[in-house]
Amino acid sequence: MQSTPSTLRLEPFKVACSSCNLRELCLPVGMSNQQLERLDDIVATRRTVPRGEALFHVGDAFTALYAVRTGFFKTCVSSEDGRDQVTGFQMAGELLGLDGIGTDRHTCDALALEDSQVCIIPFHQLEELSRELSDLQRHFHKIMSREIVRDHGVMLLLGSMRAEERLAAFLLNLTQRLRTRGFSSSSLILRMTREEIGSYLGLKLETVSRAFSRFQDEGILTVKQRQIEVLDPDALQRLVNGSPC
Amino acid sequence: MQSTPSTLRLEPFKVACSSCNLRELCLPVGMSNQQLERLDDIVATRRTVPRGEALFHVGDAFTALYAVRTGFFKTCVSSEDGRDQVTGFQMAGELLGLDGIGTDRHTCDALALEDSQVCIIPFHQLEELSRELSDLQRHFHKIMSREIVRDHGVMLLLGSMRAEERLAAFLLNLTQRLRTRGFSSSSLILRMTREEIGSYLGLKLETVSRAFSRFQDEGILTVKQRQIEVLDPDALQRLVNGSPC
DNA sequence: CGCGAGCTTGATGCCGATCAATGCATGTGG
DNA sequence: CCACATGCATTGATCGGCATCAAGCTCGCG
Numbered sequence: 001m002q003s004t005p006s007t008l009r010l011e012p013f014k015v016a017c018s019s020c021n022l023r024e025l026c027l028p029v030g031m032s033n034q035q036l037e038r039l040d041d042i043v044a045t046r047r048t049v050p051r052g053e054a055l056f057h058v059g060d061a062f063t064a065l066y067a068v069r070t071g072f073f074k075t076c077v078s079s080e081d082g083r084d085q086v087t088g089f090q091m092a093g094e095l096l097g098l099d100g101i102g103t104d105r106h107t108c109d110a111l112a113l114e115d116s117q118v119c120i121i122p123f124h125q126l127e128e129l130s131r132e133l134s135d136l137q138r139h140f141h142k143i144m145s146r147e148i149v150r151d152h153g154v155m156l157l158l159g160s161m162r163a164e165e166r167l168a169a170f171l172l173n174l175t176q177r178l179r180t181r182g183f184s185s186s187s188l189i190l191r192m193t194r195e196e197i198g199s200y201l202g203l204k205l206e207t208v209s210r211a212f213s214r215f216q217d218e219g220i221l222t223v224k225q226r227q228i229e230v231l232d233p234d235a236l237q238r239l240v241n242g243s244p245c
Numbered sequence: 246m247q248s249t250p251s252t253l254r255l256e257p258f259k260v261a262c263s264s265c266n267l268r269e270l271c272l273p274v275g276m277s278n279q280q281l282e283r284l285d286d287i288v289a290t291r292r293t294v295p296r297g298e299a300l301f302h303v304g305d306a307f308t309a310l311y312a313v314r315t316g317f318f319k320t321c322v323s324s325e326d327g328r329d330q331v332t333g334f335q336m337a338g339e340l341l342g343l344d345g346i347g348t349d350r351h352t353c354d355a356l357a358l359e360d361s362q363v364c365i366i367p368f369h370q371l372e373e374l375s376r377e378l379s380d381l382q383r384h385f386h387k388i389m390s391r392e393i394v395r396d397h398g399v400m401l402l403l404g405s406m407r408a409e410e411r412l413a414a415f416l417l418n419l420t421q422r423l424r425t426r427g428f429s430s431s432s433l434i435l436r437m438t439r440e441e442i443g444s445y446l447g448l449k450l451e452t453v454s455r456a457f458s459r460f461q462d463e464g465i466l467t468v469k470q471r472q473i474e475v476l477d478p479d480a481l482q483r484l485v486n487g488s489p490c
Numbered sequence: 491c492g493c494g495a496g497c498t499t500g501a502t503g504c505c506g507a508t509c510a511a512t513g514c515a516t517g518t519g520g
Numbered sequence: 521c522c523a524c525a526t527g528c529a530t531t532g533a534t535c536g537g538c539a540t541c542a543a544g545c546t547c548g549c550g
Binding site for chain 3: 521522524525528532533535539545546547548
């Protein structure tokens, strides 16, 4: 947990969606150059979040959305009695903070799993601009809707899949998202602990570890700590679909 | 199963949000009379959905959101191999169809659990109007955000609670929503089967039934088929919070 | 080198799934 | 009106997957 000092660091220099290499993955998807310049006006600053620190906490006032530029995050909610649940992992180009719109306060914690950087998107200004630019409005609505659909998928996973199916689905989802970002879909380094994976999947860390070991025994992948090589993605796919019972 | 014929029935006559008794619960929350008239212009028709029939199916083209006027719905998703998961139950004043915005196709089925009526909100027109009326825009964003937050709560439930805690949380949520609508919060009639409750909570119907019986034995409530009388809501609350282990 | 966080692996037990029988309410046709 | 079918709910007996408890192991780091 080598963390730089925990002061909130804002980058004063101008940042620009129009020249960002994530513009095909992030909020700007499908916008014209002219529209992008308008977006640049409101997405003016970045923030650095060292590994282990929070981008925001439950109860923090909601003022902005955050687009992950580099790094990796988890979001988690917790119940009165301390049990907590990882609700998602976010990587470059993905949006954080949608939970806060409903009540003007954040309802989950967002924690950096590695040194990360986010673009700050002041929400009032985003709403204002999206009243002008229907493409932006439309795209923002799609992003929220997809988050709802993703959550429904997780409910299906938590409600009806067995341990190995859950892990297989999780790995396929990760590799899929990495592929979209131009990374290898067979070789990946997990940014999170077994416990965090377990929390996301509704399993204990020992169960996650055993499932990894079983996959390795069956030649589906190799595990060396957090370094995973997927040898047989089809086998993973078969696990999440037709359970061979 | 007294169902009227299954033809899609549109009510040709004018309906009006401005005079709807659900306007304090539904999309119009917080809008001025003048703004409401604008909304009336786009929410022009209703649709009747008999018990057991679908408002929409997975894969249907997405064109509109639906506000429940009367009745009760469930939404469910299913995986390739037939397993399915109830993702929510919707009652008067709640919105259906948000899942479709992201891909222009619905990603879940919405089924009426009793004879129901919905108001049709054409989505393009809603977007258009919300570019003009920032109050409407703001409120719509809040609704989507709250849906995301609700889903996170369900994930927490599915990922970390035990059977009785899940059922307790479910009952408290139901009674809470009924209270908001002016109904008794102690006496309720379940609109769904044990199997549907189980699917929502990630449990089998026998487990749901046993949990009901145990609650009855402990004097927390009485069950007679789908008729529930909650005698000790605090006991339910204690179950979901501090598990007494 | 030694510490500690995270990971693996084994032994055991429990919660909820599964299988199976019965009960109960509603509806239907003889 | 009764006999019977059907759908849903309850209850019991048994089983199995995952949690739990408990050692060790690995690796990075001070």
